[in-house]
Amino acid sequence: MINAVSIKEVKTKLGELCKQKRQAYEMSQEDLAKALDLSRFTIQKFESGKNATLDTVLKIAHHFDWLESFYQALKNLESTNDIDSLY
Amino acid sequence: MINAVSIKEVKTKLGELCKQKRQAYEMSQEDLAKALDLSRFTIQKFESGKNATLDTVLKIAHHFDWLESFYQALKNLESTNDIDSLY
DNA sequence: TCTAAATGTGTATTATAGTAAACAATTTTG
């Protein structure tokens, strides 16, 4: 099966999700930055789909409780035998 | 519900998963690095659970077809109303 | 409206991820 999702789309979606959740919590970019010990500029860049470090992504993920979901996705991939089907 | 997974654990799991899948494809770190236009050092660091950029993570994810899975996890989080339960 | 908060941009600087090359240590294979 073809994977139609691009790297750029994932980055954009991550940024959108951050913005959406931040606003749902009625936090400003400044509020979130302070809570995560990051600069507002880093939040701004992330929400607009730019590149970031894994630590930044995971800090944000942790704050909005996405970490368990991410970890589960990884564990599911781990058990998948994706070279060839056995039959 | 408490989120018991730490940022460090997610990074470690990402690295382990990369190593596991790379070996399943019988690729060396060098092979993977060349395929993704990254240095072997970057692969080495990633597999040992160090920090990286989102682009690096997503290049690796794309190569092993994790992108769709990641994107779906994000879309699931998007629709979740996680402030208060409605009742 | 007009004021204030929040967001988007810009510049300069710092911190660090990424690269390239070499070499040691380890693992695999003949």
Added chain:
DNA sequence: CAAAATTGTTTACTATAATACACATTTAGA
């Protein structure tokens, strides 16, 4: 065991993510 391949580590350098500050623009509230 010996040779080869792979992996782990170091050093010097480059590229860029992150910071701090300022300021313009946009969005909400009084």
